[in-house]
Each structure stands twice: as structure tokens, then as C-alpha cells.
Amino acid sequence: MGDVSILKKGRKIVIDNQPWEVTDFDFCKPGKGQALYRCKLKNMMTGATMDRTFRSSDRIEQANMEECDCVYSYKSGDQYVFNDNDTYDEIFIKEQVLAGRHVYLNENDTCKILFFNQEPLEVTIPFFAELCVTETEPGVRGDTATNVTKAATLNNGIEVQVPLFVNQGDFIRVDTRTGQYVERSKKA
Amino acid sequence: MSTRAPGNTLSAAKKRNTPALRDLLHRAVRRFFVSRGFAEVSTPVRLTTPALEPHIDALHDGDAWLRTSPEFQLKRRVMCGAGKIFEIGPCYRAGEQGRLHNTKFTMLEWYETGADYRRLITFTNDLIREVVHEINGEPRFDYQGATIDCSGTADLMTVDNAFRHFAGTPSADAVQAGRFEELLAADIEPRLGRTRPMFLTDYPIEQAGFVKAHNDTPDVCERWELYIAGVELANAGSELTDAADYRQRFVAAAAARRALGRTEYPIDDEFLEVIAAGLPPHAGCALGLDRLLMLLADKVDIQAD
Numbered sequence: 001m002g003d004v005s006i007l008k009k010g011r012k013i014v015i016d017n018q019p020w021e022v023t024d025f026d027f028c029k030p031g032k033g034q035a036l037y038r039c040k041l042k043n044m045m046t047g048a049t050m051d052r053t054f055r056s057s058d059r060i061e062q063a064n065m066e067e068c069d070c071v072y073s074y075k076s077g078d079q080y081v082f083n084d085n086d087t088y089d090e091i092f093i094k095e096q097v098l099a100g101r102h103v104y105l106n107e108n109d110t111c112k113i114l115f116f117n118q119e120p121l122e123v124t125i126p127f128f129a130e131l132c133v134t135e136t137e138p139g140v141r142g143d144t145a146t147n148v149t150k151a152a153t154l155n156n157g158i159e160v161q162v163p164l165f166v167n168q169g170d171f172i173r174v175d176t177r178t179g180q181y182v183e184r185s186k187k188a
Numbered sequence: 189m190s191t192r193a194p195g196n197t198l199s200a201a202k203k204r205n206t207p208a209l210r211d212l213l214h215r216a217v218r219r220f221f222v223s224r225g226f227a228e229v230s231t232p233v234r235l236t237t238p239a240l241e242p243h244i245d246a247l248h249d250g251d252a253w254l255r256t257s258p259e260f261q262l263k264r265r266v267m268c269g270a271g272k273i274f275e276i277g278p279c280y281r282a283g284e285q286g287r288l289h290n291t292k293f294t295m296l297e298w299y300e301t302g303a304d305y306r307r308l309i310t311f312t313n314d315l316i317r318e319v320v321h322e323i324n325g326e327p328r329f330d331y332q333g334a335t336i337d338c339s340g341t342a343d344l345m346t347v348d349n350a351f352r353h354f355a356g357t358p359s360a361d362a363v364q365a366g367r368f369e370e371l372l373a374a375d376i377e378p379r380l381g382r383t384r385p386m387f388l389t390d391y392p393i394e395q396a397g398f399v400k401a402h403n404d405t406p407d408v409c410e411r412w413e414l415y416i417a418g419v420e421l422a423n424a425g426s427e428l429t430d431a432a433d434y435r436q437r438f439v440a441a442a443a444a445r446r447a448l449g450r451t452e453y454p455i456d457d458e459f460l461e462v463i464a465a466g467l468p469p470h471a472g473c474a475l476g477l478d479r480l481l482m483l484l485a486d487k488v489d490i491q492a493d
Contacts (some may be wrong), residue, residue: 005283025286026286026287027284027286027287027288028286028288028369028373029243029284029289029369030369030377030420031372031391031395031413031420031423032241032242032243032244032395032396032397032423033243033368033369033372033395034242034369034448035243035283035284036369036370036373038373038374053370053374055369056243056283056448057449
């Protein structure tokens with residue numbers, strides 16, 4: 001257990017055995033009284049948010065978080081296997097930890113895994129993925145008055161809106177955080 | 189466009205240049221005190237023992253402590269016959285860092301022999317009005333979209349009324365429940381001084397510092413705090429005069445610090461010796477100049493410079 005003075009924006013602490021991140025922080029010290037540490041917190045597992053005010057006499061537990069750099073290797077059943085860059089250990093990550101972004105993973109992608117008490121909590125995958133358009137309507141030249149985008153299916157099965165000039169077989173860049181088209185890829 | 193006095197057209201440029209604004213502020217403050225017959229003094233920053241308060245921690249500097257306020261050095265001067273003195277200088281409070289706090293900050297502190305806390309309200313109200321007028325060309329300034337009018341007489345509210353009105357509970361009950369600071373910070377402070385400076389008066393005796401209890405109602409003390417735009421700007425009171433009272437407060441503060449697991453500071457026996465014959469009746473005020481500068485510069489964070 002530590003002193004409340006470690007509290008600041010971005011700090012990760014444990015409340016009821018769960019990791020919470022301090023998203024906003026205000027140090028208050030009214031008059032001759034004791035200091036108050038007013039925090040907005042976000043549960044790193046559930047996404048729930050709450051406000052909590054700590055006093056200088058409170059004890060708080062800093063979350064035991066570790067981050068490792070790794071590389072995506074392969075899929076094994078419903079788990080995704082990563083290789084730790086330092087130890088070369090294999091780390092098995094369940095699909096739900098990837099929160100839907102498993103569709104963007106390519107072999108050898110550089111990723112970061114955040115652990116809480118040695119359990120994988122969050123995986124940060126590359127922000128952009130290069131994907132191939134497997135199916136889309138041909139763009140009709142001059143049709144910009146009515147539509148500026150059209151639907152396209154990508155090689156990983158997801159559907160995105162793309163500009164009309166994108167054709168089947170083209171490679172495009174997608175933002176993995178939003179699922180949106182970014183630009184045509186340089187890859188042939 | 190502003191339709192106010194010509195002086196105000198300079199205020200935008202002044203606000204951006206904080207060092208220049210600080211210079212104007214310090215000059216205006218000095219001019220005010222000198223015009224009222226006060227002498228500026230410079231007291232030691234490194235002390236053999238810091239002020240003994242439950243919730244204020246000092247920084248250690250080798251074999252000495254950095255002052256958290258000039259209070260006890262200035263009171264020594266009062267004992268030696270200094271009638272009206274003021275000091276502007278750095279103070280250091282360990283672990284205080286945030287939107288309104290800097291570990292090292294600039295304090296304006298003054299003492300007037302023969303005055304009490306009520307007289308200081310008028311005095312401080314005049315100080316704010318005149319300083320703002322000198323800097324801004326008129327006795328008002330804009331802060332975060334609202335105009336703070338410093339031209340009037342002092343706006344007062346007792347701590348108990350503020351608690352009842354804004355927090356829905358008498359202040360004594362809040363103290364009992366250990367929720368005084370929490371309710372003050374969450375429900376009351378943000379509402380104070382939004383359009384005019386507001387003096388919050390008559391604090392519970394538990395929050396007295398080194399200020400006298402009220403003669404008629406000993407559960408409150410002769411202490412007030414000034415708020416502008418929800419920001420706590422100054423703290424003042426009718427000060428204790430008897431060495432025995434100081435010793436009692438020191439002992440209580442030491443016990444409170446021990447209970448909270450805070451570093452223990454020695455009791456300032458030298459101070460108690462100096463004032464053994466009793467201080468003359470006097471009142472004092474401590475004002476955070478960096479916060480006043482922040483307000484005049486229309487900033488919300490004291491760090492922003």
C-alpha cells in the first residue's frame with residue numbers, strides 16, 4: 001500500500017482487486033484542512049468510470065502493471081499467440097482481450113501487451129493495417145454527385161466504406177482503432 | 189468591442205505577459221501598503237523549526253527547515269514593537285502541487301497591531317480594489333468569461349451559513365463527520381466570489397490555526413478567508429496573544445501530526461520565550477500572490493506562465 005501522493009493523471013491503482021486508471025486529477029487543500037485528491041477513474045477491465053476523492057491519510061495500492069513488447073506469431077484455436085521480444089516466451093491471448101481487433105492482426109506485427117497481476121489486460125496492435133479489397137462495386141466515373149464512398153469487403157472479412165476510385169484487388173490502409181479507410185496502400 | 193474605460197484596452201496584452209503583470213502586481217501591492225503606513229520587512233526563509241500545523245509539511249534543507257509561512261518570524265517583529273509590517277516572499281510547502289498549488293509559492297503576509305479580523309476585511313477589500321484598479325484601469329477584471337467587480341464593499345458569509353446553504357448541513361456537523369474539507373471543496377468553494385470578492389468568516393475552532401476563539405461563541409474563531417472566482421486567495425484572523433495559548437495549539441498540532449503519521453517538528457520554545465510577556469492585540473493576513481496573479485492573467489492553472 002502506498003501514499004496518496006503518487007496519484008496523478010495516468011496512474012493506475014487497484015480498487016477492489018481491479019485496475020483503475022486516473023483519467024483526471026485535482027489536488028485540493030482548502031484552508032487549514034487536509035489535502036484532498038479528487039480523481040476521475042476508469043476501470044481498465046470494464047470501462048466503467050467513477051469519481052473518487054482520496055484524503056492524505058488514505059492508503060492506495062498501485063496496480064502491478066507490466067508491459068511487454070512482442071510480435072504476433074499465429075492463431076491457435078481461439079487464442080492468438082505472441083512472442084515476447086525479450087524472453088522469446090509464447091504468450092497466449094484470448095480473442096476477447098483483443099476487443100474485436102484480432103481481425104487486423106498479421107504475422108510479425110509488432111504489438112504491446114499490458115499485464116495486470118501477470119494477466120493480459122490489453123493488447124496494443126499496430127495503428128494501421130494493410131488489407132486487400134476482395135469485393136467491391138466498380139466505381140462509376142462521374143458519379144460523385146450522389147455518392148462519394150462505397151462499401152468494400154476486405155481480405156479479413158470486414159466491410160469498410162472506401163472512395164469510388166478503389167477497386168477490387170487494391171490494397172488499402174485501415175486505421176485499426178476506428179475501422180476506417182485511411183488511404184490507398186503503396187503495396188502493389 | 190469593450191465599451192469600458194481606455195485603461196482596459198491594455199489588459200489583454202498585460203494578461204499575456206505574465207512577468208510584466210507580476211511586476212505591476214507587486215508594485216501596486218507595495219504602493220498600497222506603503223500608503224497605509226506599513227513597513228516592508230524581510231524575515232528568514234530557513235528556520236530551526238517550521239510552523240507546527242497538522243496539515244502543512246515543510247521541506248528540509250540540510251540542518252534547517254524552509255518556511256511554510258513567515259508567520260512566526262513576523263510575530264516576533266510584532267512583539268518587538270513593529271506596528272504595521274508586511275512581507276512578500278517565497279514559502280515552501282512539501283507535497284503541494286496542482287492546479288492551484290506550487291510547492292514554492294509567493295506569499296504576501298502582513299500584521300497590524302491593534303487591528304482585529306473585522307478591520308482586516310475592509311482593509312483587504314480595499315487592497316484588492318485598489319490593486320485591480322491600478323493594474324486594470326478600473327476596479328474590476330474579467331475572469332473566464334465573468335466580470336469580477338471589486339468596486340463594492342465586502343461581501344460576507346459565515347462558514348456555517350455557507351455550509352447550510354450550499355452543502356445542506358451545519359458546519360459543526362460536517363466537522364463532526366470529518367467531512368469539512370470535502371464539502372468545502374466540492375459544494376461551497378466553487379460557488380464563492382463568482383462576481384464579487386467574498387469573505388467567508390467565523391471558521392470552526394478546529395480550523396483555527398493560531399487565531400483567537402470568538403469571545404461569545406468559543407466553538408468558532410475570529411478567522412476569515414477571501415474567495416474570488418472559487419479560488420481561495422487569503423486567510424486572516426485576530427491572532428492569539430498569550431504564550432500559553434500558543435503552547436496549547438502547538439501541542440495539539442504535534443499530537444495531530446503524530447496521529448496522522450506525519451513528520452514531527454519541535455515546538456518553537458524560542459518563540460514562546462520571546463512572546464512570554466504577551467503579544468499586543470494584532471491581526472494578520474496571508475495572501476497567495478501567485479493565485480492573485482493567475483486570476484488577473486485570466487488563467488485557470490497556477491503553473492501556466
